[in-house]
Amino acid sequence: MKDKFLTVKWNNVFSIVLGFVTFLFVIAVLTGLRVPFAEGGQTSFITLVILGGIGCAVSETQSVFRYRPTRWRWKRHSHPISIVGQVLGIFALILIICTFNGISMLSITGYDTAFRVLAIILFALFGLNVRRNAILK
Numbered sequence: 001m002k003d004k005f006l007t008v009k010w011n012n013v014f015s016i017v018l019g020f021v022t023f024l025f026v027i028a029v030l031t032g033l034r035v036p037f038a039e040g041g042q043t044s045f046i047t048l049v050i051l052g053g054i055g056c057a058v059s060e061t062q063s064v065f066r067y068r069p070t071r072w073r074w075k076r077h078s079h080p081i082s083i084v085g086q087v088l089g090i091f092a093l094i095l096i097i098c099t100f101n102g103i104s105m106l107s108i109t110g111y112d113t114a115f116r117v118l119a120i121i122l123f124a125l126f127g128l129n130v131r132r133n134a135i136l137k
Helices: 006-029 042-068 082-100 110-137
Strands: none
Touching: 006 042, 006 110, 042 082, 042 110, 082 110
16 A cells, blocks of 8 residues: 555645645635634745645655656756756745745745745746656656
8 A cells, every 4th residue: 555655646646736725725815815824924924835845845756756767767857847946946945044034035025925926936836847747757
């Protein structure tokens, strides 16, 4: 059972479900719906950081399992889609660090603006991951 759960299929399903949950969370926060664990800007941002971190971990786990037996084993990090994803991931990490330390980054000040920018980055990363999985077989 454990071997069957740690397959590309289950990681892909979990990644899509997590992306959908994150999308619903962002829509709920932006429309002003009450979310139990996201009462303010800071808690919403922290929740989005956690969801994004889980998504990145699942994506990388899926990538490792998927490309290990293929010719893309070592090339998966040098593919243009992967490079764009790495740059966006680094920007997201810098945004998170600056936001938690209260440092203004470009014109991004406060948790509300950082929440919106991080949501856009996470959805772009999700789209890149889906596209990378379709291209690199």
